[in-house]
Amino acid sequence: xxxxxxxxxxxxxxxxxxxxxxxxxxxxxxxxxxxxxxxxxxxxxxxxxxxxxxxxxxxxxxxxxxxxxxxxxxxxxxxxxxxxxxxxxxxxxxxxxxxxxxxxxxxxxxxxxxxxxxxxxxxxxxxxxxxxxxxxxxxxxxxxxxxxxxxxxxxxxxxxxxxxxxxxxxxxxxxxxxxxx
Amino acid sequence: xxxxxxxxxxxxxxxxxxxxxxxxxxxxxxxxxxxxxxxxxxxxxxxxxxxxxxxxxxxxxxxxxxxxxxxxxxxxxxxxxxxxxxxxxxxxxxxxxxxxxxxxxxxxxxxxxxxxxxxxxx
Numbered sequence: 442x443x444x445x446x447x448x449x450x451x452x453x454x455x456x457x458x459x460x461x462x463x464x465x466x467x468x469x470x471x472x473x474x475x476x477x478x479x480x481x482x483x484x485x486x487x488x489x490x491x492x493x494x495x496x497x498x499x500x501x502x503x504x505x506x507x508x509x510x511x512x513x514x515x516x517x518x519x520x521x522x523x524x525x526x527x528x529x530x531x532x533x534x535x536x537x538x539x540x541x542x543x544x545x546x547x548x549x550x551x552x553x554x555x556x557x558x559x560x561x562x563x564x565x566x567x568x569x570x571x572x573x574x575x576x577x578x579x580x581x582x583x584x585x586x587x588x589x590x591x592x593x594x595x596x597x598x599x600x601x602x603x604x605x606x607x608x609x610x611x612x613x614x615x616x617x618x619x620x621x622x
Numbered sequence: 623x624x625x626x627x628x629x630x631x632x633x634x635x636x637x638x639x640x641x642x643x644x645x646x647x648x649x650x651x652x653x654x655x656x657x658x659x660x661x662x663x664x665x666x667x668x669x670x671x672x673x674x675x676x677x678x679x680x681x682x683x684x685x686x687x688x689x690x691x692x693x694x695x696x697x698x699x700x701x702x703x704x705x706x707x708x709x710x711x712x713x714x715x716x717x718x719x720x721x722x723x724x725x726x727x728x729x730x731x732x733x734x735x736x737x738x739x740x741x742x743x744x
Contacts, residue, residue: 458706460644460659470713474727483625488651488692489632497687503635507623526737551663555708560669566640569666569679578683589626592741602629609635616636616686618679620665621623621643 467550495580495615502579503614504586505605506565508544508622510534520559522547531592533604535585538567542586546622549591564622583612589619624650631692638686640665640678644695654689656682658698661708667700674700 468479493500511518515527525547536542544565546558562568567586573579587608592598609617624647627637631653638654641647642662647655658665658678667675678698685696702708718726 455706457709459709460657461709461712462645463643463662463712464645464649466713470715473715473718473723474730482646483650485628485651488653489628490653490689490692491631491634491636493636493687497683505623505626524733526733526740529737529740531741546663552661552712554711555661555702556663557669558663562672562675563664563666563669566666566675566679569672569675572676573679573683578680589623597741598625602625605626606629606633606635609630610633614630614635616638617627617630618682618686619623619627619637619639621639621641621647622663622665 493616497579497616498577499580500615501581501583501613502570503583503609503612503617504538504565504567504570505589505609505617505619506544506586506622507549507589507591507620508546508561508565509548509588510536511543511545518545518547520545520557521553522558523553524548524550529591530588531590531597533590533601533608534588535608536588538571538582538584538586542567544588549622551622564620566618566620570618580615583609583614585612623647624652627652627654636686638682638689640682648693648695651693653692653694654685655693655695656685656698657695658700660700660702662712664702668702 464482509528509530516525518525518528528548546564570582574582587605589605590601627639630637639652640656642658642660642665644657667678681698
């Protein structure tokens with residue numbers, strides 16, 4: 442038996458319905474504000490690649506986030522807070538994947554107009570990942586998730602990356618899901 | 623985050639990034655990238671929408687399993703809204719008066735000073 446889809450005309454996308462040019466917009470924005478020396482984003486020739494070795498339903502998976510633990514003394518951290526540099530963190534942190542952490546994203550430049558940051562699951566999918574474990578899709582989560590600082594200095598970032606790697610290795614992570622906020 | 627993915631991958635841990643800023647992540651170059659064409663802050667799906675979040679994670683997991691090579695980007699089929707006008711608003715200078723720009727500069731100077739002081743630590 443064969444089936445055929447009903448013939449429908451594909452909807453055309455609007456001309457400006459394209460990926461947002463964040464780098465260009467950010468450069469233009471800070472230049473307009475009067476700052477020189479525009480930020481340079483990391484850019485490499487080669488990209489490393491490691492295939493997944495074990496099936497995912499037998500793999501132990503790590504979760505890495507740029508969200509920050511709520512700090513009661515660091516001012517408004519939302520939901521809906523303006524950019525809050527006081528809420529930034531500068532060292533890799535880890536917490537139990539059995540816990541329900543209170544993580545916020547007021548310290549990063551997310552979309553303040555269209556994102557309310559009211560639902561942690563939009564930037565920190567721990568609950569969805571637990572459900573994937575319960576459903577047998579993922580073997581297990583590592584005992585800890587890890588927080589990566591959003592440093593702008595490459596020198597500092599390098600130390601953070603070593604620390605993040607060390608912790609993932611210590612947790613015997615077979616794979617990692619990384620979610621920037 | 624892209625640098626973290628690269629570091630883990632180079633040391634034998636396969637990674638997938640779930641994100642919204644396509645140009646920044648691809649400019650860096652990462653092994654696997656699940657792109658949601660959503661406003662920044664919604665890398666893991668729509669707010670208060672469990673099916674959207676579960677589907678986003680599932681796509682990321684499939685990408686983790688099946689990417690044939692580095693720099694594999696998959697775009698989520700989910701749309702933020704029927705029309706794409708929200709994309710015009712991020713850091714949109716066209717709506718700012720010179721006074722508003724001066725005010726933003728003032729505010730950002732404060733934020734920068736806080737970040738610098740905090741970075742140096744007590």
